[in-house]
Amino acid sequence: MKYFLLIISLITTxxxxxxxxxxxxxxxxxxxxxxxxxxxxxxxxxxNPELSNRETQTxxxxxxxxxxxxxxxxTGVAHTGVVGLLETGKPGPVIALRADMDALPxxxxxxxxxxxxxxxxxxxQETGVMHACGHDSHVAILMGVAEILVKNxxxxxxxxxxxxxxxxxxxxADEEGGAELMxxxxxxxxPKVEAIFGLHVSSGTPIGELTYKPGGLLAAAxxxxxxxxxxQAHGSTPWMSVDPIVVSAQIINGLQxxxxxxxxxxxxxxxxxxxxxxxxxxxxxxxEEAFFxxxxxxxxxxxxxxxxxxxxLTATKIAESAGAKAExxxxxxxxxxxxxPALTHKMVPSLQKAAGADKVxxxxxxxxxxxxxxxxxxxxxFFFFLGGMSPDMDPAKAPSHHTPDFIIDEAGFVTGVxxxxxxxxxxxxxxx
Numbered sequence: 001m002k003y004f005l006l007i008i009s010l011i012t013t014x015x016x017x018x019x020x021x022x023x024x025x026x027x028x029x030x031x032x033x034x035x036x037x038x039x040x041x042x043x044x045x046x047x048n049p050e051l052s053n054r055e056t057q058t059x060x061x062x063x064x065x066x067x068x069x070x071x072x073x074x075t076g077v078a079h080t081g082v083v084g085l086l087e088t089g090k091p092g093p094v095i096a097l098r099a100d101m102d103a104l105p106x107x108x109x110x111x112x113x114x115x116x117x118x119x120x121x122x123x124x125q126e127t128g129v130m131h132a133c134g135h136d137s138h139v140a141i142l143m144g145v146a147e148i149l150v151k152n153x154x155x156x157x158x159x160x161x162x163x164x165x166x167x168x169x170x171x172x173a174d175e176e177g178g179a180e181l182m183x184x185x186x187x188x189x190x191p192k193v194e195a196i197f198g199l200h201v202s203s204g205t206p207i208g209e210l211t212y213k214p215g216g217l218l219a220a221a222x223x224x225x226x227x228x229x230x231x232q233a234h235g236s237t238p239w240m241s242v243d244p245i246v247v248s249a250q251i252i253n254g255l256q257x258x259x260x261x262x263x264x265x266x267x268x269x270x271x272x273x274x275x276x277x278x279x280x281x282x283x284x285x286x287x288e289e290a291f292f293x294x295x296x297x298x299x300x301x302x303x304x305x306x307x308x309x310x311x312x313l314t315a316t317k318i319a320e321s322a323g324a325k326a327e328x329x330x331x332x333x334x335x336x337x338x339x340x341p342a343l344t345h346k347m348v349p350s351l352q353k354a355a356g357a358d359k360v361x362x363x364x365x366x367x368x369x370x371x372x373x374x375x376x377x378x379x380x381x382f383f384f385f386l387g388g389m390s391p392d393m394d395p396a397k398a399p400s401h402h403t404p405d406f407i408i409d410e411a412g413f414v415t416g417v418x419x420x421x422x423x424x425x426x427x428x429x430x431x432x
Contacts, residue, residue, distance in 0.1 A: 019425050019426055019429045020155065020429075023152065023155050023425065024353070024422070024425070026152070027148060027152065027418075027421045027422070027425065028354075028418050028421070028422075030148045030151065030152075031144070031148065031414055031417040031418045031421060032414055034144045034147065034148060034417065035144075035413060035414045035417070037144065038140045038141060038143070038144040038413050038414075038417060039140070039410045039413060041065075041139070041140040041143055041144075042136050042137050042139075042140035042410065042413070043114040044061070045058060045061070045131065045136035045139055045140060046112075046114050046115075046116060046131050046136045047114045047115075047116055047117075047118075048061075048116075048118065049103030049104075049116050049118055049129045049130055049131045049136070050101075050102065050103055050118075050129065051102060051103060051104075051105065051120055051122060051129060051172075052102040052166060052167035052168075052169050052170060052171055052172060052177060052178070053079045053080065053102075053166055053167045053171050053172055053175055053177045054080070054102075054120075055080040055101045055102055055166045055167075056080055058080070058101045058139070059075060059080045059081070059082050059101070059164070059166070062082045062101070062139065062143065062164050063075050063082050065143050065146075065147075066082065066084040066143075066146060066162070069146060069147050069150045069151075070150055071084035071085060071086055071146065071150060071162070072084070072085040072087070073085070077182055077185055077187060078165070078166055078167070078176075078177055078178065078181040078182040078184075078185055078187075079166055079167070079175075079177060079181075080101070080166040081101075081163070081164060081165050081166050081182055081187070082164040083161060083162065083163055083164070083187060084146055084161070084162035084164075085159065085160075085161055085162075086146070086149055086150060086153065086156075086159065086160040086161075086162070087159050088153055088156045088157050088158060088159065090156075090157040090158070091157065091158070092156075092157030092158020092159070092428055093158045093159075093194045093195070093427065093428060094158060094159045094160075094161065094191045094192060094193050094194050095158065095159070095160050095161070095193070095194065095195055095196070095197070095424055095427055095428060096160075096161040096162075096163055096187075096188065096193040096195070096196040096197070096375070097142055097145060097146075097160065097161070097162055097163065097196070097197055097198070097420055097424065098142075098163040098164075098165055098179075098196060098197070098198040098372065098375065099135070099138035099139045099141065099142035099162075099163070099164055099165070099198070100135045100138055100139075100164075100165045100166075100168035101135055101139055101164055101165060101166050101168075102135060102166055102167055102168055102169050103116075103129050103130055103131045103132070103133075103135065103136075104129070104130055104131070104132045104133060104169055104402060105120070105122035105123075105127040105128070105129060106127070106128060106129070106130040106132040106402065106403070106404055106406075107127060107128025107130065107404055108128060108130040108132070108404055109404035109405055110404075110405055110407055112407070116128065116129060116130045116131070118130075123173075128404075130404070130406070132401065132402050132403060132404070132406040133169070133401045133402055133406070134200065134201035134203070134388065134401070134406075134408055135168065137201045137388070137408055137410075137413065137416070138198075138199065138200065138201065139164060140413065141199070141386075141413055141416040141417050141420065142162060142164065142420065144413075144417045145162075145417055145420045145421055145424070146162045148417070148421060149421070149424065156425070156428060157428060157429070158428055159191055160424060161187075161193060163182065163187055163196075165178065165179055165182055166178065167181075168370070168371050168372075170333075178371045178374070179371040179372060179373070179374035179375055180371065180374045182374075183374050183375060183377075183378055188375065188378055188379060193379055194379065194380075195343060195379060195380050195381065195382070195427060196372075196375045196376070196379060196380075196381040196382075197347075197381070197382050197383075197420065197423045197424070197427075198372045198375075198381070198382075198383045198384075199383070199384055199385065199386050199416055199419065199420065200370065200383070200384075200385055200386065201385070201386050201387075201388040201408050201412070201416070202385040202386065202387060202388055202389070203388050203389055203398050203399060203400060203401060203406060203407065203408060204389055204395050204398045204400070205385055205386075205387035205388065205389055206387045206389050206391060206395075207387045207388060207389060207390065207391065207409045207411050207412030207415070208355055208356075208359050208387055208411075208412060208415050209355065209359045209360070209361075209387035210351045210354065210355045210359060210360045210384055210385065210386060210387070210415065210419055211360075211361060211362070211363045211384065211385045211387075212339065212344065212348065212351065212360070212362060212363070212382075212383075212384040212385070213339060213344075213362055213363055213364070213365060214339050214340075214341040214344040214345065214362075215338060215339060215341055216268065216299040216300065216336045216337070216338055216339075216365050217337045217338070217339050217365060217366065217383060218336070218337035218365070218366050218367075218368055218369055218370045218373070218383075219269075219271070219297040219298055219299050219336060219337075219365070219366070219367045219368065219369050220296075220297065220298050220299070220301070220304055220332075220333070220334060220335050220336045220369065220373075221295060221296075221297055221333045221334045221369035222295070222296040222297075222298075222304070222308070222330060222331060222332050222333050223293065223294070223295055223296070223330070223331045223333060224293060224294060224295075224296060224311060224328065224329065224330045224331070225291065225292070225293035225328075225329045226248070226251060226291070226292055226293070226315050226326055226327065226328050226329075227289060227290075227291050227326070227327040228244040228247050228248050228251070228289065228290045228291070228319055228324055228325070228326050229244065229288065229289055229319075229324060229325040229326075229327070230242035230243055230244035230247060230286075230287075230288060230289070230290070230322075230323075230324045231288065231323075232285065232286060232287055232288040233285075233286045234284065234285065234286070235283065235284035235285055235286055236284065238286060241286040242322060242323045242324045243286050243322075244279060244287060244288065244289055244290035244324060245279050245280065245286070245287070245290050246322070247290070247318065247319055247322045247324045247326075248277070248279070248290040248292055250318050250322070251314065251315045251318045251319065251326065252274055252292065254314045254315070254318050255272045255274070255311060255314060255315075256272065257314075258272060258307060258310045258311065258314060259271065259272055262310060263303065263306075263307065264303070267300060267303065268298070268299040268300040268303060268365065269297075269299055269365060269367055270296075270297065270298045270299070270303060270307060271295070271296070271297040271298075271367050272294065272295075272296055272297075272307070272311070273294045273295050273297075274292055274293070274294040275293060275294045275295060276291075276292060276293045276294070277290070277291070277292040278290070278291045278292070279291065296308070296311070296330070297367040297369070298336070299336055299365050299367075300336070301335075301336065304336075308330050311328060311330065312328045312330070315328050316328065333369070334369040334370065334371045334373055334374070335373040335374065335376075335377055336373060337369070337370045337372055337373040337376065337383055338373065338376050338381075339376070339381065339382050339383060340376070340380035340381060340382065342380075343380045343381070343382050344382055346427075346430070347382050347423055347426065347427065348360065349426070350419070350422040350423045350426040350427075351384065351419055351422070351423070353418075353422050353426075354415060354418035354419040354421075354422045355415050355418070355419065363385070368401075370383065382423070384419070386412060386415060386416040386419065387412050387415070388408035388409055388412050389409060390409040390411075
């Protein structure tokens with residue numbers, strides 16, 4: 001074990017050792033100097049949120065900044081995405097840095113002076129729009145990183161792509177979007193990207209801390225729907241029906257036993273949840289159909305396939321046992337966010353330089369999902385979390401992501417800027 005750790009130490013040391021210490025010091029100082037502007041950018045974006053695939057003003061704001069600092073840019077990628085290209089003119093790796101731009105259909109509920117007042121229509125309903133997951137922070141941090149790297153272009157080598165991605169939260173119905181569409185449209189090509197880095201703020205992690213995990217960090221997110229077909233009858237004579245509501249209830253209970261009794265949870269976590277149930281129109285009529293749908297979260301691709309098959313088997317056989325029929329549809333969504341283990345081990349020292357060794361630590365996998373995974377399916381990638389919780393806040397009471405009370409302490413942004421800068425230059429100058 002000691003020998004293994006020594007080898008890892010030598011590998012990671014070789015990554016760090018190639019960077020000019022003066023450049024490293026200068027980049028970290030410039031991160032502190034740009035902090036106020038990063039916060040200003042974030043507040044502008046927070047007050048002007050836009051839903052997935054509708055981020056036109058956000059894209060224009062980013063594009064204006066990238067042009068101003070002298071980057072080549074491409075707009076309209078995957079609908080509203082913006083890509084900036086920094087070419088140093090010297091041989092070296094092509095590195096991509098990514099930030100997501102979209103907000104959520106959430107009505108903000110806090111007293112921030114820059115709280116969102118924006119309204120929009122989502123799925124036919126009027127709703128508030130809010131950066132309730134921190135994407136405004138990601139964009140502002142990457143805008144700052146881009147400016148600093150351009151300023152130091154003469155001391156860098158290779159090429160850096162700055163990817164500002166729309167629709168991480170998912171494209172509207174009947175539309176493509178997000179990282180999957182950006183990859184399809186060639187964002188990792190011309191020039192071909194060698195490695196990609198991304199961060200996500202965490203409202204429950206103290207500011208100044210950075211967390212990560214090699215391998216599966218975030219879960220694959222798949223959706224399923226089940227239609228149960230029975231026989232309608234008067235509510236007073238249930239024996240004349242094949243009750244799809246009762247059958248649905250039995251199937252829902254059966255789905256939970258897939259997790260509790262049929263899945264090897266010591267290997268990886270997994271979740272099956274029901275989010276919607278629809279059936280019937282009147283109290284004294286047993287309906288002909290019932291419909292329910294939900295999400296499946298897995299962290300292992302083999303387990304993912306097994307769970308999908310067990311959902312189909314459980315639903316169809318329970319329905320058959322009652323004389324009903326179950327139609328099961330499973331739609332694969334975001335894959336596992338998988339941090340390449342070798343890349344992760346090499347880059348952890350970069351995070352430690354940004355935050356301090358005592359502020360960087362490994363965490364357990366999370367059953368949330370991130371479409372950064374689509375980039376990682378194509379090339380090695382490293383995704384990590386940036387602390388955004390105020391020091392005086394109780395972690396148990398910190399408002400979670402995707403809620404009206406979500407809040408981030410902006411004092412943590414400078415750590416995010418430093419982390420992305422350190423990752424970029426350390427990888428850039430690493431021995432191959």
